[in-house]
Amino acid sequence: MSNRVYINGKLLPKEQAVVSVFDHGFLYGDGVFEGIRVYHGRVFLLREHVDRLYESARAIRLEIPMTPDQMIQAVNETVQANGIQEGYVRLVISRGAGGLGLDIRKTSNPQVIVIADSITLYPAKVYEEGLKLVTASTIRNHSAALSPRIKSLNYLNNILARIEGTDAGCEEALMLNHKGEVAECTGDNIFIISKGVLKTPSADAGILEGITRNAVLNLAREAGIPVQECSMVRHDIFIADECFLTGTAAEIVPVVSLDGRPIGNGKPGPLTHKLLKLFQQLTEKP
Ligand code: PMP
Numbered sequence: 496m497s498n499r500v501y502i503n504g505k506l507l508p509k510e511q512a513v514v515s516v517f518d519h520g521f522l523y524g525d526g527v528f529e530g531i532r533v534y535h536g537r538v539f540l541l542r543e544h545v546d547r548l549y550e551s552a553r554a555i556r557l558e559i560p561m562t563p564d565q566m567i568q569a570v571n572e573t574v575q576a577n578g579i580q581e582g583y584v585r586l587v588i589s590r591g592a593g594g595l596g597l598d599i600r601k602t603s604n605p606q607v608i609v610i611a612d613s614i615t616l617y618p619a620k621v622y623e624e625g626l627k628l629v630t631a632s633t634i635r636n637h638s639a640a641l642s643p644r645i646k647s648l649n650y651l652n653n654i655l656a657r658i659e660g661t662d663a664g665c666e667e668a669l670m671l672n673h674k675g676e677v678a679e680c681t682g683d684n685i686f687i688i689s690k691g692v693l694k695t696p697s698a699d700a701g702i703l704e705g706i707t708r709n710a711v712l713n714l715a716r717e718a719g720i721p722v723q724e725c726s727m728v729r730h731d732i733f734i735a736d737e738c739f740l741t742g743t744a745a746e747i748v749p750v751v752s753l754d755g756r757p758i759g760n761g762k763p764g765p766l767t768h769k770l771l772k773l774f775q776q777l778t779e780k781p
Contacts, residue, residue, distance in 0.1 A: 501573040501609035520589025524649030527551035531584040534778040573609040583614035625751030629663040631656035635670040635678040653681040677727040683742035684708040687735035697724040707741040737764030747771040
């Protein structure tokens with residue numbers, strides 16, 4: 496459990512780590528965040544997450560009041576202060592307190608918050624038996640409205656789709672884009688394996704470019720597995736040999752059905768297992 500939270504340069508007991516009700520992060524979801532894993536006391540792919548955080552902030556014209564290197568230090572300090580060996584870091588930058596209007600010029604003091612805590616994982620059964628997916632009727636945000644590449648504090652789009660998943664008895668839901676193409680799931684990227692080729696929607700499908708997604712693409716290339724980032728529709732998933740999701744918390748989780756239709760033989764596939772093994776080697780002790 497997280498006891499001390501980093502907030503604006505200080506490590507405070509969690510009860511004292513508070514933000515204003517006038518903060519635009521609270522009022523409007525105006526801010527950015529990252530979720531990061533800690534394995535064996537080491538923060539995994541921290542530089543990559545911090546880079547994406549600064550890119551998200553830049554996209555919403557939010558100036559983070561410290562350098563990326565200082566941010567990396569703050570994360571490491573918080574993890575150490577809480578004695579986290581296996582856990583999760585939530586890095587949040589909110590716009591700061593302002594008036595009740597939208598004008599960002601009236602806000603001040605962006606809040607920099609690092610929470611280091613334990614992690615909630617999918618149940619082990621999901622990795623053994625695979626996940627069932629349902630397609631949400633809520634489409635992924637249109638890139639011209641709110642780019643999914645921005646990891647913003649406004650997750651209502653994903654939450655609404657996730658509710659549809661829960662209502663259908665699924666742990667995750669597939670989201671399509673405005674063109675009806677496969678984009679991603681509510682908190683994970685999606686991959687299929689088709690005739691030995693690993694395929695995933697490209698960034699222009701309107702997705703968050705997952706750090707785990709990129710790590711898996713690199714692992715596959717190194718292992719000599721052909722890789723394609725391409726446009727994909729639901730049909731491609733129905734006829735795929737294997738399917739899996741990637742995400743910081745999920746790592747690699749097999750998917751065995753979509754909308755009640757089995758994918759491949761309806762069981763987690765061999766290439767999915769191989770990639771999960773390779774991924775787990777990355778997270779092992781050096
Ligand atoms: N897509 C969405 C919408 C996400 O929120 C996330 C992170 N939970 C991902 C994909 C996976 O990204 P990452 O591998 O960086 O965790």
